[in-house]
Amino acid sequence: MKKILIFGTIAVLLIVVLLWFGKKNKASVIEYTTDKLITATIENKTVATGKVVPLEEVEIKPNISGIIDEIFLEEGVIVKKGDLIATVRVVPNEQSLNAAKGRISSVEIQVNNARISYERSKSLFDKGVIPRQEFENSELAYDRSKQDLANAQSDYQIILKGSAGSSGMANTNIRATTTGMILEIPVKEGYQVIQANNFNAGTTIASIADMSKMIFEGKVDEAEVGKLSVGIDLEVGLGAIEEKKFPAELTFIAPKGTEENGAVQFKIKADVELDEDYFVRANYSANADIVLEKKDSILAIKESLLQFDKKTEKPYVEIKTGEGVFERRDVEIGLSDGINAELISGVTEEDEIKVWNKASKDNDNNNN
Numbered sequence: 349m350k351k352i353l354i355f356g357t358i359a360v361l362l363i364v365v366l367l368w369f370g371k372k373n374k375a376s377v378i379e380y381t382t383d384k385l386i387t388a389t390i391e392n393k394t395v396a397t398g399k400v401v402p403l404e405e406v407e408i409k410p411n412i413s414g415i416i417d418e419i420f421l422e423e424g425v426i427v428k429k430g431d432l433i434a435t436v437r438v439v440p441n442e443q444s445l446n447a448a449k450g451r452i453s454s455v456e457i458q459v460n461n462a463r464i465s466y467e468r469s470k471s472l473f474d475k476g477v478i479p480r481q482e483f484e485n486s487e488l489a490y491d492r493s494k495q496d497l498a499n500a501q502s503d504y505q506i507i508l509k510g511s512a513g514s515s516g517m518a519n520t521n522i523r524a525t526t527t528g529m530i531l532e533i534p535v536k537e538g539y540q541v542i543q544a545n546n547f548n549a550g551t552t553i554a555s556i557a558d559m560s561k562m563i564f565e566g567k568v569d570e571a572e573v574g575k576l577s578v579g580i581d582l583e584v585g586l587g588a589i590e591e592k593k594f595p596a597e598l599t600f601i602a603p604k605g606t607e608e609n610g611a612v613q614f615k616i617k618a619d620v621e622l623d624e625d626y627f628v629r630a631n632y633s634a635n636a637d638i639v640l641e642k643k644d645s646i647l648a649i650k651e652s653l654l655q656f657d658k659k660t661e662k663p664y665v666e667i668k669t670g671e672g673v674f675e676r677r678d679v680e681i682g683l684s685d686g687i688n689a690e691l692i693s694g695v696t697e698e699d700e701i702k703v704w705n706k707a708s709k710d711n712d713n714n715n716n
Contacts (some may be wrong), residue, residue, distance in 0.1 A: 398566025402557035600602035
């Protein structure tokens, strides 16, 4: 009985093994497709983020302090040099005004004294009592005192009204100093403004720029700035105009970088070639595509065909040597754009390269 059980167990195990081998033989064999090398143009690009701004933006500031009396133009208007933008009403300083009045009174006394002296000298000169030189000195003193009075009165008018006499170009008239578009008028009627001087930049009444001359201002990382050079071409894309790319030329690379979030960034500038069909506004956000390196019509391999050794991290492919038989081949690659990579060595144009369409234990064994 015991022998029957032993032989029965062996028979069952044998049947199980035979069934397993039969199922294994019926399993479908993994079939791989193949691909070959291609000829492609590969570019290594970087993107600089920034904005487009006018090449020159002029800020208009008053030559006298006061209050905005009236604004004649609005933002977006095209102006010519000399156009009136606003007027300023002078609010005189009481202390300066009193000082100016006191000076007028003082000079008037001097004028009266000089006039009396002049009239006396003239009478004596006409009678032949005094020489001509003495008379001319008296006349000169009288003329000087009258000029001093005119200057004092003029200073008083400037303090009081901002201009002297009937001057057509009074300091209270704020005019455009260049031709262009008014980008901004940051003040309103009734605002107090301060004149520009050696100690104060003054209040900006308007900013004007030529919108036909725009530049791109952006920043690039220190790892890529060494690959740039003045004169290379860029393509500028604007967030507000998605369907259009504007060509540009790099004109400036900052010699000094600034640290931002732990990375050193370098400022760049580029002249943008505008299109008359699109109106580009100042401070549009923009991205500039910069070609760091480019190779035309070179032998390339699709990066999807590459595998990397787990130990050495070097790339390799598998080349078809027979029906269902593949051989590992190490390759050397160069410039890559993320889709295709330049092939330097390891594969020929005639080689059929395995397309990695399914993971298998064989693949894992090849990596080890």
